[in-house]
Amino acid sequence: MKIFIPREQLAYPSGRGPEVASYQLLEADEPYLVNALVAELLQQNSPKSEVRDVALRPPSRDTRKLLILFPGGIGDVLCMKACLQALDEQMPYPSLEEVGFASVREDDWLINDTRFKPFIHFTVTVFDYPVSLKMAEYYDSWVSYGTLERQSINRELQDTFAEILGVKPLGRPARLNPDPALQRVLSGYIRDKSRIKVGMQIYSAAHYRSWFPVNAVLTAQELVKMGCDVYILGTPTQRLRFTKDGQPVGPPEHIYDMSGLLRSVKEFIAFASLMDAIITVDTALLHIAGCLYKPTLALFSITHGRYRTSYYPTVEYLQGEADCAPCLNIATLPDCGEKFCKAMVALTPDIVVPKFEQILKEAELL
Numbered sequence: 384m385k386i387f388i389p390r391e392q393l394a395y396p397s398g399r400g401p402e403v404a405s406y407q408l409l410e411a412d413e414p415y416l417v418n419a420l421v422a423e424l425l426q427q428n429s430p431k432s433e434v435r436d437v438a439l440r441p442p443s444r445d446t447r448k449l450l451i452l453f454p455g456g457i458g459d460v461l462c463m464k465a466c467l468q469a470l471d472e473q474m475p476y477p478s479l480e481e482v483g484f485a486s487v488r489e490d491d492w493l494i495n496d497t498r499f500k501p502f503i504h505f506t507v508t509v510f511d512y513p514v515s516l517k518m519a520e521y522y523d524s525w526v527s528y529g530t531l532e533r534q535s536i537n538r539e540l541q542d543t544f545a546e547i548l549g550v551k552p553l554g555r556p557a558r559l560n561p562d563p564a565l566q567r568v569l570s571g572y573i574r575d576k577s578r579i580k581v582g583m584q585i586y587s588a589a590h591y592r593s594w595f596p597v598n599a600v601l602t603a604q605e606l607v608k609m610g611c612d613v614y615i616l617g618t619p620t621q622r623l624r625f626t627k628d629g630q631p632v633g634p635p636e637h638i639y640d641m642s643g644l645l646r647s648v649k650e651f652i653a654f655a656s657l658m659d660a661i662i663t664v665d666t667a668l669l670h671i672a673g674c675l676y677k678p679t680l681a682l683f684s685i686t687h688g689r690y691r692t693s694y695y696p697t698v699e700y701l702q703g704e705a706d707c708a709p710c711l712n713i714a715t716l717p718d719c720g721e722k723f724c725k726a727m728v729a730l731t732p733d734i735v736v737p738k739f740e741q742i743l744k745e746a747e748l749l
Contacts, residue, residue: 384439384452384527385422386516387415390431397511399457399489399648407511414516418452418529421513442524442549446476450483450522451548454512456588457648458670460490462540463528464557465694467494469550471502476524476549479505483522485512492649496560539690556695559674565653572614573657574639579611579748582658586621587666591685591724594664596623600638602662602732602739607637609740609749614658616651616668619643659748662739664727665691673698678746680739684726685709701738703730 394406409415409425414435417425422434442449453463467482482505484494491509495501510518519525526547545552573580585599600623603613615623615638622642625632634640645651652671655661661672661679665686672679673695681692681700687709688700702709703726707719719725743749 384437384525385417385419386435386437387417387422387425387513388412388433388435389415389425389429390433391429393425393429393432395425395513397487399487409513415513416450416452416516416519416525417513418454418527420529421454440523440525442476442526444476445478446524447478448481448483448522448524449476449479450514450519450525451485452512452514452525452527453484453486455486455528457493457667459528459540459544460486460493461557461559461670461674463544464494465541465553465555466544466548466550467502467507468557469545469553470548471504472553473550474504481505481522482507483514483518484509485514487511489648493559496558498560501558537687537690539693541694552694554694556674556676559652559671561653561656561675562649565650566656569645569650569654570657572639572641572644572654573612574637575612578637579606579609579743580657580659581606581611581613582616582655582661582663582668582672583613584616584661584663584666584668585623586617587664589666589685591727592665592683593723593727594682594730595723595728598728598731598735600635602735603638604635605732605736606739607635609743611637613638614654615640615642616645616655617642660739660743660746662735669698670695678742678748680735680742682727682730682735683709684724684730699738699742701730701734703727705729 389409389411391411393409395409397407398405426432426434484507488511494507494509541552585596586593606613623640625634645654655671656675661677663669664682669681676697679698681698683700684703688702692698692700705725
């Protein structure tokens with residue numbers, strides 16, 4: 384951990400919209416508690432700023448108020464929620480009363496489900512990362528998760544996160560309860576309730592985890608023949624472009640592109656919960672589907688499927704094969720120069736469709 388002191392007002396990305404939707408302002412001369420990599424990146428963008436070391440505050444049996452610095456994605460947060468549930472069940476810090484969770488304020492509904500008391504022994508307050516030093520000093524213990532920890536190479540995310548927190552892994556998905564009102568509202572997008580509803584995410588924000596779109600669409604067309612309606616999920620910039628004779632056209636029959644129509648994570652999760660089954664790359668939808676206990680096929684390339692799915696009992700995976708995969712280049716771009724990861728291009732319909740058909744049959748959907 385480091386103390387970062389901007390010497391000018393800085394904008395820091397905030398929010399969990401489909402794209403970067405908003406910023407928070409870091410005020411000049413106000414110290415903030417951040418992990419080392421964030422401090423380095425911020426200083427690169429603002430050379431006038433100052434970075435200082437800070438005395439660590441590891442948790443102990445006397446810890447009453449624990450601050451967790453967690454600048455992660457939605458999948459990371461769901462894995463971390465499972466660790467908070469493990470913390471509540473195991474209580475290695477018997478005096479613990481309060482947990483501060485610095486990520487994104489919008490994560491509050493993910494962590495603190497308002498329909499039941501999510502944690503018995505302590506409360507969790509969610510606020511934006513980074514947190515000011517004055518706020519951090521309210522807590523008597525600090526735990527920080529950096530980029531390397533969130534990569535969790537050759538290890539389950541939940542195992543890595545739990546070890547840093549000082550607990551044993553929960554060993555099951557975190558609780559995830561979609562908003563019933565949003566489920567009802569978004570059900571208007573379901574075209575034919577008599578057909579099998581398949582959610583499919585083709586793209587990841589980490590591009591080399593993305594599926595080759597031609598293979599994805601050909602797979603979707605094969606699923607349509609099996610009686611499925613396929614709903615493509617993604618952000619506005621991930622919408623598919625279909626053309627015929629050089630002119631833009633809509634998707635093939637029974638394939639519906641929802642990219643950009645779901646404008647928040649809350650809506651995304653509610654719509655995913657309406658699906659009968661899921662096909663996804665290694666992105667947030669993998670963890671959402673696992674927490675929703677949806678029959679799911681996950682597709683992997685640069686990362687190890689075995690280290691992302693073992694705590695999700697309804698998720699099976701296919702590992703794309705290539706001589707360079709999995710390269711485990713998670714935080715940095717692979718230097719292979721390929722437009723798409725060769726391992727993902729190798730996941731063709733003749734490989735994916737039979738596996739997904741088996742999943743549908745085992746779930747008694749076919």
